[in-house]
Amino acid sequence: MTAVWFAALALLLAGPVPALLARARWTWQVPRAALVLWQAVALAAVLATLGAGLASLSLLFTEEPGFPFLARHGFVQTTLIGLGSTLVAIVTVRFWIVATLVGVRTRRRRRRHRDLVDLLHRKESVSEVDAALLSETGVRVLTGPGRVAYCVPGRRSRVVVSDAMLNSLTPEEVRAVLAHERAHLRARHDLVLEGFTALHAAFPRFVSSQAALDSVRLLVEMLADDAARRRTGSLPLARALVSMAGQPGGDAEMPVGSAALARVRRLAARPARRGVSVLTYAAAGVVLGVPTVAVAVPWLQLSYRALAR
Numbered sequence: 001m002t003a004v005w006f007a008a009l010a011l012l013l014a015g016p017v018p019a020l021l022a023r024a025r026w027t028w029q030v031p032r033a034a035l036v037l038w039q040a041v042a043l044a045a046v047l048a049t050l051g052a053g054l055a056s057l058s059l060l061f062t063e064e065p066g067f068p069f070l071a072r073h074g075f076v077q078t079t080l081i082g083l084g085s086t087l088v089a090i091v092t093v094r095f096w097i098v099a100t101l102v103g104v105r106t107r108r109r110r111r112r113h114r115d116l117v118d119l120l121h122r123k124e125s126v127s128e129v130d131a132a133l134l135s136e137t138g139v140r141v142l143t144g145p146g147r148v149a150y151c152v153p154g155r156r157s158r159v160v161v162s163d164a165m166l167n168s169l170t171p172e173e174v175r176a177v178l179a180h181e182r183a184h185l186r187a188r189h190d191l192v193l194e195g196f197t198a199l200h201a202a203f204p205r206f207v208s209s210q211a212a213l214d215s216v217r218l219l220v221e222m223l224a225d226d227a228a229r230r231r232t233g234s235l236p237l238a239r240a241l242v243s244m245a246g247q248p249g250g251d252a253e254m255p256v257g258s259a260a261l262a263r264v265r266r267l268a269a270r271p272a273r274r275g276v277s278v279l280t281y282a283a284a285g286v287v288l289g290v291p292t293v294a295v296a297v298p299w300l301q302l303s304y305r306a307l308a309r
Contacts, residue, residue, distance in 0.1 A: 142161070179228035
């Protein structure tokens, strides 16, 4: 029965739980703690999936297969064990394949993108803001009608802005945007998004929830907002977000103008109390620890006794 509980827990953590958590707005108040909670849910789903497979294998190796196995466990439980084992095999194989493909393709795309922005970089300075930007390592200015700003993560990271953005924002707003993008690069938010992208693709569509990936994308933007407003204040960043809202991000993974309305409202709200963050971290520990221990310990004891015979 342990395999069934593991499989049920994995399905719950892959679909309904992320869908419910994505509707919560209190997570916006504590984006760092909320991101830890999302990671705990994702890791618990992976561990539960692996646990379902290991529990099924332990039954197959410690009990006689065929009719005796069916008679002992019944048709329904035997069917659930078979379906759970199949799901585990699919998810495990798909996760490693997808994770590898996502990593390879993402880095290849970033390399091409980095080479392209280096080639199209406008080197002549036409304003005081441009001169300050061009003196900083890794900043690239592109010519175009859209007001865009984004970063290209990696070993040779880039912060890409358009001259339309430079001409439409004040120097304080430009500095807020740059601080936002550099926060993404320092914290390597791209790696967090890669992990959730691979996990979302690994689970079958009828199980996985797009809400997890969308929520994590918004949370990393809010984390970068917090870093930016500590340097420049909330008002310049909020004005920049309003100005750049709805602008196309091109190939950017984390366009600065995405979900601007929610982020501006958050910047204008009161800071969250410390207790909310503490409770969120505690919830992450419970999500990751309690179900795993409650289901895994009995299974380990049963397997030990079966193998010791």
